[in-house]
Amino acid sequence: MTKRLGLIALLALAVSLVLPGMAFGQEEAIDPAALDLELDNLWIMVACALVFLMQAGFLLLEIGFSRQKNVGTGVAKILVNLAVITIAWWAIGYGINSASGNEIIGTSGFFFRFDQTIGEGADAFNVAGADAMGMLFGLAFAAVSLAIVWGTTLERIKFSAYALFAVVFGALIYPIVAHSVWSGIGLLDDIGGKEVLDFAGSSVVHLTGATAAFAALLLLGARRGKYGPDGKPRAIPGHSMPLVGLGVMILWIGWFGFNAGSALATDDVFFAEVALNTQLGAAGGVLGASLAIWMMTRTLDVGMAGNGAIAGLVGITAGCGYVEYWAAPIIGLVAGVLVVYGVVLFEKYLDDPVGALSAHGLAGIWGTIAVGIFGSARLVGEAASPGVWYGIFGDADLGASLGQLGVQAVGVAAIFAFVLVTSLAAFAAIKATVGLRVSEEDEMAGLDIASHGMYGYPEAFIPQEEYPSGDHTPAVAGTPVAMPAKAAGKA
Amino acid sequence: MTKRLGLIALLALAVSLVLPGMAFGQEEAIDPAALDLELDNLWIMVACALVFLMQAGFLLLEIGFSRQKNVGTGVAKILVNLAVITIAWWAIGYGINSASGNEIIGTSGFFFRFDQTIGEGADAFNVAGADAMGMLFGLAFAAVSLAIVWGTTLERIKFSAYALFAVVFGALIYPIVAHSVWSGIGLLDDIGGKEVLDFAGSSVVHLTGATAAFAALLLLGARRGKYGPDGKPRAIPGHSMPLVGLGVMILWIGWFGFNAGSALATDDVFFAEVALNTQLGAAGGVLGASLAIWMMTRTLDVGMAGNGAIAGLVGITAGCGYVEYWAAPIIGLVAGVLVVYGVVLFEKYLDDPVGALSAHGLAGIWGTIAVGIFGSARLVGEAASPGVWYGIFGDADLGASLGQLGVQAVGVAAIFAFVLVTSLAAFAAIKATVGLRVSEEDEMAGLDIASHGMYGYPEAFIPQEEYPSGDHTPAVAGTPVAMPAKAAGKA
Amino acid sequence: MTKRLGLIALLALAVSLVLPGMAFGQEEAIDPAALDLELDNLWIMVACALVFLMQAGFLLLEIGFSRQKNVGTGVAKILVNLAVITIAWWAIGYGINSASGNEIIGTSGFFFRFDQTIGEGADAFNVAGADAMGMLFGLAFAAVSLAIVWGTTLERIKFSAYALFAVVFGALIYPIVAHSVWSGIGLLDDIGGKEVLDFAGSSVVHLTGATAAFAALLLLGARRGKYGPDGKPRAIPGHSMPLVGLGVMILWIGWFGFNAGSALATDDVFFAEVALNTQLGAAGGVLGASLAIWMMTRTLDVGMAGNGAIAGLVGITAGCGYVEYWAAPIIGLVAGVLVVYGVVLFEKYLDDPVGALSAHGLAGIWGTIAVGIFGSARLVGEAASPGVWYGIFGDADLGASLGQLGVQAVGVAAIFAFVLVTSLAAFAAIKATVGLRVSEEDEMAGLDIASHGMYGYPEAFIPQEEYPSGDHTPAVAGTPVAMPAKAAGKA
Amino acid sequence: MKKIEAFIRHEAFEPIRAELLDKGFPSLSISEVKGSGRQKGVVEHYRGSTLTVNVRPKMKLECVVDDKDKGVVVETILKHARTGDVGDGKIFVIPVEEAVRIRTGEDGEAVLQAHEEEEIPA
Amino acid sequence: MKKIEAFIRHEAFEPIRAELLDKGFPSLSISEVKGSGRQKGVVEHYRGSTLTVNVRPKMKLECVVDDKDKGVVVETILKHARTGDVGDGKIFVIPVEEAVRIRTGEDGEAVLQAHEEEEIPA
Amino acid sequence: MKKIEAFIRHEAFEPIRAELLDKGFPSLSISEVKGSGRQKGVVEHYRGSTLTVNVRPKMKLECVVDDKDKGVVVETILKHARTGDVGDGKIFVIPVEEAVRIRTGEDGEAVLQAHEEEEIPA
Ligand SMILES: Nc1ncnc2c1ncn2[C@@H]1O[C@H](COP(=O)(O)OP(=O)(O)O)[C@@H](O)[C@H]1O
């Protein structure tokens, strides 16, 4: 089937035919509508790759904020998590999240397969290529939400908890949230005639992840040594800001796919407006956090600048398709300031090594609320109202605007409450059965050696002299090489 | 020519004209067929960037699995390799691989240039933009195959071997394999009326690379100290699982380009089906490898989880365009289990630091065979038969299915034999002339300092006190700064 | 508004309608011209993401070439820089650079907003989605240029200088350069009837950045200890070639967006020709630098191979849309040789830790000049002449070719002079006010601890025993866990 | 003067340091060592192979004190470093013949641990 | 009691450790040092510049033993650390006045190397 | 024989090494340590929290010399390591009873610092 080069040749042929503007026979006629569909889905594919790339960003962020003895487990975790949620989403999650069924859950699309019928009646459709694209894009978002969960749990959680919670979260918790906001028929789609506006998921993805992270933390407790005998928190610095920085940059780039990809189409090049808002939001976040931490400590904490970027991005995620450019840096700025105060405040009681509660939780809440403030009439659509800003300074109806603000708040509250309860239940069940936290000895030794049999930086922990020169070369047919080792080498 | 902003303005103008749906004059008419060609090639361009990104993944994987004294050489290698194969492919390789000439080799397209005629007779075409795209995409694949070669050779191979073998591999070995399967006129395209099915290259790219890696290893022997006096293998742990993990994630994302890009078109959004299969296969690989190693050692080896992801991806590479979604995780799972047993088994005799023989070799073979098992009637096309699964459980003709399975096996065997023989010849020639392995002293000291004059982590190996404070600032016109060094600084 | 899955379902519906080739009602008719615009902008969006990814490449390059005590500041810098230039570009830079106003500066497009009118008279247009795309793409280029500036300043510059210069550079210096070459109405667009050819910015972006880097260096002076009491330079090796290598690979991949994206359209798949030239140029650069350094020191310096790749890419950047394939590796090769000699020569007087002066400056100049040598008649367009090569060996008019060469030289000289003067002024102002260089104590201690309160590799510098086991778990409602610490743990 | 060299677990250091400081012995040095002793090596896993690591990370504490202060320093170390499990380490006492404070050039026992008031963090 | 301090090549350590263990001396400590001696520095290259590194990585082995055991330990080190090339290093013997086993608090020569049966890897 | 152990600032090492080499003392070893003394710890910031680091990086220099050479080595160290600021460190002199050159097996003071002509960088 795939004749790579033959096809290219054919294409070339085609181009030479096309360029002179020759007419085509009927059977070769290309329908612009098909092209439009392909174009939209090509954009989603690109966005999808960018969103999956974010996994690498989360990986690096977590590793960088961990101590050296706990870095390998992050690698194993991200791989196993991504694998588990892929299967969970394919089998169940996508169906629950799909635009079928009732306002609570979708009811078709399980064990996703080609030509499967999804939905009922007039809305029903049979799965084709574009649906595979949508399904994969949905998975990428679910995986981001799941990745956020673990930021609070570093350096002490049992590995099995990752896999187990990933099943519940990917099959049920996240899909139900996504269904409620994005399916077009969900609970949060019609609150007194208004819908909750969350363009790319400040709440659906980020708050959801952060809330589950909160639930995990409540049941897990702080790392040994995080709080002194006086109850005061102590800094437990991670081991690598370069990895944190690379992670943040990767997340930033991935976010173009996350937000602008959520336009789900290339129509009117609207995705570019979303992308620009995203960039402006991120910029605001960095500046907000940098200024806040500098004013607080007279020093520019590197990790906080990174958290600021992420908070800016999370903050603009709900509004990136609904606000004008001028509002984006403001939203980001506030998110950046929030993340600093959030981290410093939460730190007093909650041990959140990467700052997920603030960067994804607080900023996610703020971002969703901010749509109720800055949502532009041009963009929010018919089922929603412009933000209160326009109600006060513009010509929008202030009552309706306040209504929308309320709806946004209800959306946030509903998602927070739902995810908190279900996640607490899930983690409590894990804790009661296989256990949630490693033993004290394992925590001290580090998760890498305890759960994975080897340090994540093996050579740094294992002395080099453990590999003395050997003079044995195994006899393999065809191996004419014998490396006679000299009596002793020289360094 | 390039008036970036002028053009943008023009585009904007165009959009404002277009949106109202106004009719265009004749000379501005845009042919949908041209758009279709551009759309397909845009997708290939995107995929191409993703596949080139995989070089970074291979780099990180190799570095992470190496000891600290051998990390810089990996960087130099990937750069030189990519450079050499680019030139080799441009001058010769692309021509050999092109859909021209006979069943063994292509005979036109050397020193690739614009408007050059490739092929003969009715199939001949003149090189235009889309052909440059195909040529570059082919190069990206060749470069992946070459990158796989070196996984077995780490920490002891001479640098010159990289460059020399890259020429032979990029100009001859890989192009001949690619020509045989993908040119539409190659040897493996018609085996008793059936073609070998290898959608994106489980065999063409991965098995080819792994087989050359095997050849290199046979002539190179094990690292000093890998086998104890008792002949038993000893673990020589690499130095950084975070780098390995990042490498795996980058490869995973790159694979969307590798596999889905091999659709070479956006038609019917088929690429999305391929991408979904890829994701499912990778997930299966991680789970298979994780479970296998855990059952074997009661501990979840981080590197093995990574190898599992790669094996799953390699395994699904042949079938990603030919199997239904349900089969993908199964193919990946088997590949993941295989890679664990392969690594542990091979380890007894062969010193393969990254596990390339298993992850690319075994999984590549399995993936190609698996198309003969799970190939779906809907997808395999007319020149091939569905897999034996459908012969047994479905309504496909079992005889034809078994025939296809045989054809797949023949394809694997032919590629393995051809690459092994030619690679052994090439490496033997290198060994006989410039030599293949560094001296024992150099191996002990590390390749970085021995071949590159400096450690890959310079500061870690060179004491800081070697840079005492100097009080000299060179006199450069315009440099008003003199930094008078205090008598002694304070740390 | 965004009904992710509903929309997907709709698309699926559409596809099922489309595939049979059914006619559409009038209101659904899709205009190919709209598709064309979307297609072009989708490509720019992809390219834009790739160009932003280059920030991660620059980050890694700088970090890798720094000592461990100065790595965190690079992270904070890249984030703050990107944030500041985003705002500066949005507010002012884009307007200055826009195709409006006079030959020196653009005069509209400030505080970029939807529907804003940019330009005057017949050329005026109102900002829509595609303009947001162009604006963001321009920002990505400005950010690359800014990132280049800091390569010479590592390990001793004050953090505030980053933010302050970013404002000036992003709002004025870079936009004026870009306006002069790319706006279609700029000063360098008509030099005696010929335009300066710089397809993607060898001069506009890279030389501009490198010249500002030169200005910074002149006012900053060398790092302590760089020059011995005898005035001879001493190597101050960076700390991680793996990070450098990853940075180079990321830049390489990002360059596909940088160069091929500068085609700004998908027409005739011309972007693929540009991409292929880019790859060939990079290959030439690696080979040129590797051979040059090997001949000089008989050892293959890893960093130089990386610099070679970058020099090859910078070198081909001006010509990637104007030269034939055969010329690309030659341009790259020369750039690669230049970078080695440049680094070694400059090193005698100028302390440029990453080699930015050579890799972006020298190679940028060479690349721009090279268009005057190798520019192909097929590609240079009407407002320019083919290169002297074609004047000598081909049938181009030698006089006109020499004229074009002169125009290229004038372009280089003008940009160098303008950027040098303005940057010197800006840095001098910074130096006179907040200061440009950290204190000697801070330089010795490292910028991380001095400016950011913490090392970039915290754990490596802070002894582990500083985190003794604590037995306090804060009382949080809902935290049923008490982790009773054993009297003493065991390692 | 005596140099007290102790090979201890990492986690023991901070309490020792704090108490020594309290007791008027602020001056000491530590370094990373690896050791073998009664505590056996560990068998680790890497890619399915095993690896026996025969030495374990420990911390070496060095503290030079006046002869008369030896006892209290040894006591303090013992107090905090002792878990009762194998691997607690050892303390050795080594004679020191001379001590010089580099800053001032003065020598003798006075330089060892005494702290005056005007100390500044520099 | 004597402390034997040896500066050796890295690759010499494992055979020494193994033989000392065999001979009943399981207890020792190692650390990373850099040294200069008869073996000269190396000239390295970085981006076309040269860099003279005047010290080379070595390993320092410390082993405190009973006076009477000094000889056998020195012999064992010599046996494995000697390649005959410059850079082999040196062995120094330093008097130790006291030794305490932290785990038990007991002191004297008994604590140095003796191993009982009930040792466990902990 | 004496072992001179000095805890110094990193930047002091290179001039010391150079002058000792000039004066005929090429052999020495250095290692990384962390120390506390008169120089106080530093308070650092991380994500808005503070962290007191009580020990600071120092370098430990070890050099075994003949009794009669002790003075000149101590002088040389003092000369370069002294900035007059708190944190300059200390020098200790410890008796050494025996010294063996591993390469040749010869012992005694001859092995300490003497350098013959035929030295090669190996
Ligand atoms: N005789 C010795 N010489 C040098 N170091 C020693 C000696 N005995 C113990 N050590 C150091 O102390 C550490 C712990 O010793 P170990 O024998 O396991 O403790 P214990 O016997 O008190 O349980 C060792 O890892 C080693 O670093």
Ligand SMILES: Nc1ncnc2c1ncn2[C@@H]1O[C@H](COP(=O)(O)OP(=O)(O)O)[C@@H](O)[C@H]1O
């Ligand atoms: N007198 C000394 N004091 C401290 N360390 C020494 C001394 N002599 C040698 N060393 C250590 O031993 C290492 C090897 O010494 P070297 O003189 O090169 O060996 P040899 O003379 O036996 O060939 C040095 O790098 C240093 O670490």
Ligand SMILES: Nc1ncnc2c1ncn2[C@@H]1O[C@H](COP(=O)(O)OP(=O)(O)O)[C@@H](O)[C@H]1O
């Ligand atoms: N008595 C001691 N025992 C061990 N190490 C010491 C001792 N005194 C000083 N040091 C080492 O010397 C370093 C500097 O000592 P410090 O007291 O700050 O210097 P000074 O008093 O000369 O200004 C310390 O960080 C520590 O490593």
